[in-house]
Amino acid sequence: xxxxxxxxxxxxxxxxxxxxxxxxxxxxxxxxxxxxxxxxxxxxxxxxxxxxxxxxxxxxxxxxxxxxxxxxxxxxxxxxxxxxxxxxxxxxxxxxxxxxxxxxxxxxxxxxxxxxxxxxxxxxxxxxxxxxxxxxxxxxxxxxxxxxxxxxxxxxxxxxxxxxxxxxxxxxxxxxxxxxxxxxxxxxxxxxxxxxxxxxxxxxxxxxxxxxxxxxxxxxxxxxxxxxxxxxxxxxxxxxxxxxxxxxxxxxxxxxxxxxxxxxxxxxxxxxxxxxxxxxxxxxxxxxxxxxxxxxxxxxxxxxxxxxxxxxxxxxxxxxxxxxxxxxxxxxxxxxxxxxxxxxxxxxxxxxxxxx
Numbered sequence: 001x002x003x004x005x006x007x008x009x010x011x012x013x014x015x016x017x018x019x020x021x022x023x024x025x026x027x028x029x030x031x032x033x034x035x036x037x038x039x040x041x042x043x044x045x046x047x048x049x050x051x052x053x054x055x056x057x058x059x060x061x062x063x064x065x066x067x068x069x070x071x072x073x074x075x076x077x078x079x080x081x082x083x084x085x086x087x088x089x090x091x092x093x094x095x096x097x098x099x100x101x102x103x104x105x106x107x108x109x110x111x112x113x114x115x116x117x118x119x120x121x122x123x124x125x126x127x128x129x130x131x132x133x134x135x136x137x138x139x140x141x142x143x144x145x146x147x148x149x150x151x152x153x154x155x156x157x158x159x160x161x162x163x164x165x166x167x168x169x170x171x172x173x174x175x176x177x178x179x180x181x182x183x184x185x186x187x188x189x190x191x192x193x194x195x196x197x198x199x200x201x202x203x204x205x206x207x208x209x210x211x212x213x214x215x216x217x218x219x220x221x222x223x224x225x226x227x228x229x230x231x232x233x234x235x236x237x238x239x240x241x242x243x244x245x246x247x248x249x250x251x252x253x254x255x256x257x258x259x260x261x262x263x264x265x266x267x268x269x270x271x272x273x274x275x276x277x278x279x280x281x282x283x284x285x286x287x288x289x290x291x292x293x294x295x296x297x298x299x300x301x302x303x304x305x306x307x308x309x310x311x312x313x314x315x316x317x318x319x320x321x322x323x324x325x326x327x328x329x330x331x332x333x334x335x336x337x338x339x340x341x342x343x344x345x346x347x348x349x350x351x352x353x354x355x356x
Contacts, residue, residue, distance in 0.1 A: 002026065007158040008329060011040055017152065019089070019127045022112050024097070024151035026134040028188060030206035031158055032166070033131045034095060041091045048091045049082040054099030059107045063118040077118040089125035098132040098143055105147065112150040131156075160184040161280060161330055163205060168284045172212040174251070175244050177284075180208065181277045182243065186236050203232035211240075249274055252285035257295055260302045264309060275310070275318035279325055282306065286334040300341040307345055323352045 005013060010025075014037070017023060025033050038048045056062055064080040084090045094108065107117065115122040130151065132143075160180065167177050180187050189202035210231050218224050220241075229237035249270065250263045255278070270278065282303060285291070291299060310319035326335065326349055338346050 002153070002155040004155045004157055006156075007032070007036055007162045010036060010154075010156060010158075013154065014040055019125050022127075022151045023129045024148070024153045025129070025131045025156040026153065027131075027156040028204065029133055030204040031156065031188070032163075032205060033156055034093060036158075037091070037093055037129060046089065046091050047084070048093060050093045050095055051082060052095050053104055053108075054096035056100060056104050059103050062104060062107050077120070079120065083117070083120065084123055084126070087123050089123045089127070091127045091129065092122070094128065094130040096133070097130040105144065109144075109147060109150075112147065160187050161325075163187060164280060165284055165287060165330065167209075167212075168288045168290070170209075172209060173215040175215060176208050176212045176240075178248065178251075178277075178281070179240050179243050181280055182249070182274070183239065186232075186239065189233065189236065201230065201233035203236040207232045249278055249281075252278070252281040253290070255282060255306055256285060256299045256302045257291060258302075260305045260309075267309065272315075272317050272321075275315060276321050279318065279322040283322075283325060283331045283334050286337055287331045289333070296337075296341055300337075300345075303338070304342050304345040307348065319352065320356055323349050323356075327353055 013023070027033065034050055038050070041048050051062070053062070060066075062080065064077040064083070066075050066077055068074075069076050079085055082090075082092075092111075097105075097108075100108075110116045111122075112128055115126055115128070134155070164177060164181055167180075186203055187208065188204055211228050214224065214227055214231070218227075225237060225241055228240070231237075232240070250266050255263055267275070267278070286299065286303065307319065307322060309315070310322060325331070326338070338349070
C-alpha cells in the first residue's frame with residue numbers, strides 16, 4: 001500500500017528529508033507537483049532544475065555531449081546546460097521518470113546513488129527528486145527495481161480544498177472556483193484505462209486553470225462553450241454551464257461584506273452540502289484577504305453572525321463542518337483573524353469543537 005500525502009504534508013516532507021535521500025512522487029498528471037516543489041525550494045533560496053526525461057531521445061540530452069581531450073587523449077563530456085558549475089547545490093527534479101527511454105534511465109542510476117553523472121559530481125547538498133505518472137491510462141516505461149529502491153516513494157494527492165485555496169490566491173475565475181467547490185468530483189475527472197480512453201477528454205487541474213483564463217477574457221457564447229468542452233471534455237463542460245446558469249449560492253463576498261440579514265432566507269434553503277461549499281468559500285475569502293483592510297470590522301461582524309446562524313437546529317452538521325475546517329491547518333491567516341478580530345467567535349468555535 002502506497003503512502004499518500006497532500007500538498008501540506010509534501011512541504012513538511014521536503015523540509016524533513018535529508019538532501020542525501022531521493023524522493024519519488026507518484027500521481028496523476030497536472031496536479032501541481034512541479035509547481036509546489038519549485039515554489040518551496042525557491043523560497044528557501046535553492047535553485048530548482050526541472051528535467052523532462054520523457055522528452056529526452058538520447059542519454060546525451062542528460063549527460064552532455066562527448067569531446068576529445070587532446071592532452072590526455074580521453075573522452076570527456078561537456079557539462080549540459082542545467083549542470084551547476086558554480087559549486088552551489090541544486091534541486092534536480094526528474095519529471096516523467098517512467099516515460100524516459102531505458103538508455104536514459106541507465107544514466108540515472110549513478111546520479112541517484114552517488115550524485116555523479118558521467119564522472120562529474122553534483123555540488124554537496126544537491127537533491128534528486130523524481131515524479132512519475134501512475135495509472136493504466138498512461139504509456140509508461142517499467143522502472144528497474146534497483147532504481148526504484150533508491151527513492152523514498154509517496155503517492156501525491158493534493159486535496160480539493162488545497163486546490164481551491166490555491167485557485168483563490170491565484171485569482172482564478174470565481175465561477176470555476178464555485179463550480180469545483182460544489183462539484184469536487186469534477187476537479188480531476190474520471191479515471192480511464194488505456195483501452196477505453198482513446199481521445200476522450202477528462203478534466204484535470206491544469207484544464208480548469210485554462211478554463212478560467214478563457215472565461216476571464218471572453219463573453220459566454222455558444223462558441224466559448226465548445227472551446228471549454230475541448231479543454232475539460234463535453235460532460236464536464238455541460239455540467240459547468242448548467243450549474244453557472246442556475247441560481248447560485250450566496251457568495252462569501254455577499255455574506256461578509258453585504259447585509260447578512262437579507263441573505264438568511266436564501267441560506268435557510270441550502271442543503272448541508274451546499275452550506276459546506278459556503279463554509280469553504282468564506283474561509284478562503286478571509287484567508288486570501290479578498291477585501292480591503294477597512295472592511296475588517298464588517299467581515300468580523302458577519303462571520304460571527306454566519307456561525308451563529310449555523311447554530312440553528314437544522315444546521316448543526318454544517319456548523320460542525322465550519323468549526324472543523326476552521327480548526328484545521330489549511331487556513332492559518334483566517335484563524336489569526338478570528339482570534340484577533342472576533343475573540344467571542346473564537347471562544348464559541350473552540351467550545352463547539354470540544355462539545356463534538
